[in-house]
Amino acid sequence: MQPPSAPSTPPRRILSIWCARLALDRWRTALQCEPGEGADSEPVALITETAHGPRIDAANAAGVAGGARGGMMLADARTLCPQLRAVPGDPAGDRELLENLAAWSRRWGPWSALDPPDSLLVDVTAVAHLFGGEEKLLADARDCFVRRGLAVRLAIAPTAGAAWALSHYGRARAGEAGCILAPGEDIAMRLSDLPVAALRLDDDVLTVLRRLGLKTLGQMTGVEDGGNGRDAIQRRFRNRRSPAANPLIRMDQLTGRVPEPLLPVVPQDMPLAQRRLAEPIRHREALDHVLDDLAADMVRVLEGRGEGARRLELGLWRVDGEVTVRRLEFAAATRDAAHMCRLFAEKLDDIDAGFGIETMRLRASWSEPLDAAQADMEEAAQDHGTSLAACIDRLATRLGPRAVSRPVLHASHLPERAQRWKPALEAEPVHQQELRFHARPLKLLDRAEPIAVLYATPDGYPRRFQWRGNVHEVVRVEGPERIAPEWWREKSTVRLRDYYRIEDNSGRRYWIYRHGLIGDGRGGLPDWYLQGLCA
Structure with a gap:
């Protein structure tokens, strides 16, 4: 008998949901108006205040018919449409709605991810049969969003980039709820007619590509297959590390040559x-x-x-x-x-x-x-x-929360940098590991003070020192503890420190250090400082 073969991994399928009029649909829902009624009876634009004046984020159908477009300044739009009514937008509310929709969209797959400002990605791998196929899954998703008063465009593809491109720039066939790119279908060939904007690139990158004569994904594919074309684009964008600023990275993600990391939305159940x-x-x-x-x-x-x-x-x-x-x-x-x-x-x-x-x-x-x-x-x-x-x-x-501070440990072996102040109500670091040092004094001076020290040999322990006009005889010494400078932030001429815990003839204890060594090549004779008082 032959051993049973391992089950094959199902092809990956990603559902892209583009809420094409998210801000307007949310505003219309707040007014409890149906599409085409009330809110659409007059030209309206949602605006955001900028340093140069109000800018239009979105306009309803009447506003678009009057000449208003997203990205226009309100003053320019009103020269074309004087009746245009400006309504303050709410980007924070739109983002919250998108996050809620991402959690709600998990009804079609095990996880979903945000694709700001108005798109969602849902993993529907091996779940379409639960809805009767991908066509019925898209129809169900479309109907659910319509019942919530949201206009959406949908697409399913093997990669997140391809699904996003189809939902934003693809055209569904008559009678279908969205675009579907079948498993095994040539992604580059199917998307060759779409504009380069389907790569989710920054506006300045799109401008550069258009100036180079690259206007469609098919032309981008031809450049990649034409010998030195990919190298030329790579040289032009070699300093662009962000995927949204590098067309080659986006093309590789779209075709599946390199993976695209996605951050799933995990809803929190708050008490x-x-x-x-x-x-x-x-x-x-x-x-x-x-x-x-x-x-x-x-x-x-x-x-x-x-x-x-x-x-x-x-x-x-x-x-x-x-x-x-x-x-x-x-x-x-x-x-x-x-x-x-x-x-x-x-x-x-x-x-x-x-x-x-x-x-x-x-x-x-x-x-x-x-x-x-x-x-x-x-x-x-x-x-x-x-x-x-x-x-x-x-x-x-x-x-006020910023008026109260507390000391917290900081990862530095230098005593004066091992503590910082932060607002008392801020969260502790998730992984806070205390550095293990020798015993530190309970009280550190705000700034180490210079002292005059007498010692038996240049590198020996101190015998007598003078601090703030008083001379102290040393009867007990513990040390030294050598502390090196932070080489990653200090100059190479910074000197070592040798710390001593000492006790004078009156029973008082101090923490002093010698700054530098004889013959270290980083200065003259070492200096001595008192930095702390010991218990």
């Missing part, structure tokens, strides 16, 4: 507590009562996950549709409901309830693992608001 109120509330006492309930609910959710909150966001929805958000950050992960409410109380004094608040939501947008611990003195202190973390939280809430 959430919410209250929909039967009657809108307008008074602070009722607001505090609901906040207490939300904090208690949040603590239960965090306990179930074995986590503590580092950042909390309290959202207040008013009856008139206005939303107010207040944020808190903690110096350490916490599940103390009373501590949360005490800090939020200082942020709710300026809340305008309007005609009433009907919904309150508490979300932990940043949480960390926090094990359950038996109550002890430190936890009892925190309950009374006197622990270090609680003190930092209260100071940061009253003075």
